[in-house]
Amino acid sequence: MQQPLAEPIPLQRWEDGTYRVGGTRGTLDTVVAAFQTGATPAAIAQDYSTLKLDDIYAVIAYYLRHQPEVEDYLHGREAFAEQVRRESSKHHGATDLRSRLLARLAK
Numbered sequence: 001m002q003q004p005l006a007e008p009i010p011l012q013r014w015e016d017g018t019y020r021v022g023g024t025r026g027t028l029d030t031v032v033a034a035f036q037t038g039a040t041p042a043a044i045a046q047d048y049s050t051l052k053l054d055d056i057y058a059v060i061a062y063y064l065r066h067q068p069e070v071e072d073y074l075h076g077r078e079a080f081a082e083q084v085r086r087e088s089s090k091h092h093g094a095t096d097l098r099s100r101l102l103a104r105l106a107k
Contacts, residue, residue, distance in 0.1 A: 009062045010055040019073070022055035029077055031059045032070060 010022040019028035026048050034044045041056040063070050 007058065010052075010058050011062065018077075021059055022052055024050040026051045028059060028063075028070070029074060031056055032063050032074065035060050035063065 011019045011028060012023065013019055020026065021028060021031060030048065031044060031051070034047065035041075039047070041053060041060060044056050045051055045053045
């Protein structure tokens with residue numbers, strides 16, 4: 001019996017913990033989010049021209065086979081982003097920014 005060919009998944013984990021697709025700056029997060037909203041692999045490739053169509057298909061297949069793990073990763077990324085937003089707003093309040101922008105527009 002022949003062994004099936006194993007294709008490497010085109011995902012690399014960067015130092016910041018982000019998974020990038022096919023050696024590009026395109027993220028796993030971006031591909032999965034687009035797929036979840038109904039975008040086809042071809043549409044994703046058109047919207048993100050640095051991503052190759054075959055890599056997009058491979059990443060979607062990986063997502064479908066490992067949904068719980070990928071969802072955990074995505075939830076962790078969302079929690080981290082929310083923490084960064086909270087920290088940022090402590091140091092640079094949105095109301096302060098809004099006031100400054102309105103003052104600049106008034107001039």
